[in-house]
Amino acid sequence: MAMQQADYVVIDPQARGPEAVARAFANQVAYCRDNQAPITASVCEALHALLDGEWGERGGAVMRRVRKWAGPPLADALPLRVAGGLHALQLAGAEPDLRPIYEGLGPTDAAARIAAALERHEAFLLPWLDGPPQTNEAGRSWGFAAAMLWLIGKGLPPRFALCELGSSAGINLMMDRYRFELGGVTAGPENAELQLAPEWRGPPPPQRSFEIVAARGCDVAPVDLTDPDQALRLKAYIWPEFTTRFARMDAAVALAVAAPPQIAKCGAAEFLEQVLARPQEAGVTRMVMHSVVWQYIQPEERARIEALMAEAGARATPEAPLAWVSLEADRDTHRHELAVRYWPGGESWRNLGAAHPHGAWVEWAG
Numbered sequence: 001m002a003m004q005q006a007d008y009v010v011i012d013p014q015a016r017g018p019e020a021v022a023r024a025f026a027n028q029v030a031y032c033r034d035n036q037a038p039i040t041a042s043v044c045e046a047l048h049a050l051l052d053g054e055w056g057e058r059g060g061a062v063m064r065r066v067r068k069w070a071g072p073p074l075a076d077a078l079p080l081r082v083a084g085g086l087h088a089l090q091l092a093g094a095e096p097d098l099r100p101i102y103e104g105l106g107p108t109d110a111a112a113r114i115a116a117a118l119e120r121h122e123a124f125l126l127p128w129l130d131g132p133p134q135t136n137e138a139g140r141s142w143g144f145a146a147a148m149l150w151l152i153g154k155g156l157p158p159r160f161a162l163c164e165l166g167s168s169a170g171i172n173l174m175m176d177r178y179r180f181e182l183g184g185v186t187a188g189p190e191n192a193e194l195q196l197a198p199e200w201r202g203p204p205p206p207q208r209s210f211e212i213v214a215a216r217g218c219d220v221a222p223v224d225l226t227d228p229d230q231a232l233r234l235k236a237y238i239w240p241e242f243t244t245r246f247a248r249m250d251a252a253v254a255l256a257v258a259a260p261p262q263i264a265k266c267g268a269a270e271f272l273e274q275v276l277a278r279p280q281e282a283g284v285t286r287m288v289m290h291s292v293v294w295q296y297i298q299p300e301e302r303a304r305i306e307a308l309m310a311e312a313g314a315r316a317t318p319e320a321p322l323a324w325v326s327l328e329a330d331r332d333t334h335r336h337e338l339a340v341r342y343w344p345g346g347e348s349w350r351n352l353g354a355a356h357p358h359g360a361w362v363e364w365a366g
Contacts (some may be wrong), residue, residue, distance in 0.1 A: 008034070013075040013161040014294065021066065022051050024073035028080065031035045032239070036311055039104050042238045044079045044085060046101075046129045049117075055111070060119040065129055080237065085128030086114065088236035089121060102240050107261060123201060132158050132296050133237045134223055136168035138248045139359030140291045141175040142198050143338045143352075145187050148287070150352055150366045151205035151342060156285045156321050159213050163275045164287065165268040165305070166293030167217030168233055169225045170261030176212040194251040196353065202364035213284060215261065218271035222263040225256035245358055268297055269304040276312040280320040289328040291335070292357075294318040313343030329357065 008030035011023055015272035025048035032041035050059045051067060052174045059066075062082065068315065069078055076100065088093040095117045099109045107113065118125060144162075152158045164172055181194035183204030224230045231253050239246045264271055280286050294302065309324055316322040323342040326349075330337045335354040343348060 011216060014072045015074065017068070017201050018051075018067065018164065019217075019357065021069050021078065022048065022135065022214050025051065025079045028083075031364070033195075037239045037241045039102060039241050040083060041167045042101060042110055043083050043114065046114045047079065047082055047121065049111040050115055058112075058119075061122045062125050062129070063115070063254060065126070076127075080130075080133040080135075081129050084133055084233075084237045086117060086353055087238075087240060088128070089117060089124070090311045091236055092125075093231060095121065102242075105272040125316050131221055131305065134168045134221075134234050135237050135292050136171045136223070136351070137238075137245065137291075138178065138194055138252050139179055139196060139198070139245065140327055140336070140355075141172050142180060142182060142196055142359050142362060143291065143336075143355065144287075144325055145174060145178075145338050146174060146182055146212045146362075146364070146366070147212075147289075147323075147325040147338065147352060148285075149185065149187065149205040150340065151210045151285060151287075151323055152208040152210060154240075154346065155318075157283050157319075158208060158210045158325065159284045161286050162212060162216070162280070162285050163272070163288045164215070164217035165263070165272065165288065165290040165334045166296065167222065168188070169221045169223035169230075169256070169265045170217055171225075172173065172289070173215040173217050173263070174252065174255050174259075174262035175257055180238040182362070193249060193255060198359050198361065199361035200364065201361060202353070205364065205366055210325040213281075216264070216275070217261065217278035218264045218266050218268060220265070220267055222261075222265055224265060225253045226260060227317070228248055235335075243357060261303065267301065268293070269301045269308065272305055272308050273334045276308055282319045285321050285323055286321040287325060289327075290323040292329060294326065294328045309341075313347065316345065327355075330354070 008027050025044055028044040029041050050063050090098050097113045101110050178270035179188040179195045183198035185204045185207045212289045223234050313322050326339045327336055336357055337354050339349045341349050353364040355362045
């Protein structure tokens with residue numbers, strides 16, 4: 001399937017089998033193409049080609065495992081697991097034959113180059129299939145900052161205790177040290193090392209001031225940014241087209257070295273149950289948040305999270321309110337949708353806007 005012919009087709013995220021594997025890679029090609037990531041699209045297109053029977057066993061043990069993937073490849077983000085490992089080889093300078101692909105030269109033998117790399121580096125690449133991609137991105141923190149401004153405008157206390165599900169490296173948990181410019185509205189310290197100013201479309205959010213009094217998160221496999229090897233792994237999941245993301249990652253690493261975020265190693269529902277069981281300080285808004293995480297959580301755990309939030313929401317008071325902020329991918333529009341719920345008083349989801357997957361632009365509707 002040529003990249004220009006790749007179309008995104010909505011399928012059951014839990015679908016399994018060879019057809020679901022092929023569709024996961026084709027969808028990833030379309031998703032990358034639509035989000036101005038032609039290099040990553042070409043990598044996924046080459047991997048899609050290697051699924052075809054005419055390539056036989058090319059790609060070695062890595063592609064054999066991919067072709068016979070037991071889980072749901074779309075929900076497991078299988079294409080990005082393989083692409084992340086290949087990008088790590090490129091970043092480490094371990095596979096020169098991949099350089100023309102990552103330099104955007106579009107070699108006609110990309111599938112053969114990738115097949116050879118997969119075969120030569122099986123021991124390195126196979127572990128990349130064992131867990132979901134880590135896509136922590138400081139550029140998405142705009143959504144949490146804008147949501148807090150919006151919630152304050154609805155009368156919630158301007159002091160926030162952040163509880164993040166699926167924190168990965170905890171980059172969003174350090175947002176009290178970021179500076180935001182959101183459609184002319186500013187928040188955060190002026191001299192912050194990390195400055196975020198997405199292209200803003202639409203009216204600005206309310207001009208307010210907020211204070212983050214606590215920030216804790218969880219992840220089943222937290223990333224320690226102070227470990228150079230783990231930091232490199234996180235960089236490998238950054239699409240190579242987006243050079244500004246590498247600069248933001250370097251700034252986040254420096255901030256983590258100075259004061260690392262608090263991340264518990266556990267599942268989202270387990271962490272949330274612990275957080276919601278703790279007494280809440282009056283005058284503080286407890287804000288549960290997540291970005292590009294929901295798709296990786298199994299349906300039964302999602303249901304448990306929803307039930308926990310509903311129960312806690314029923315106990316919320318104006319002096320100790322609860323908010324839920326979600327910045328997740330819409331698989332139909334290929335954009336990230338910012339949605340908010342809060343208790344008491346605003347129990348239904350409210351869509352505040354849409355954005356580029358990595359926060360390059362924002363369409364505000366709040």
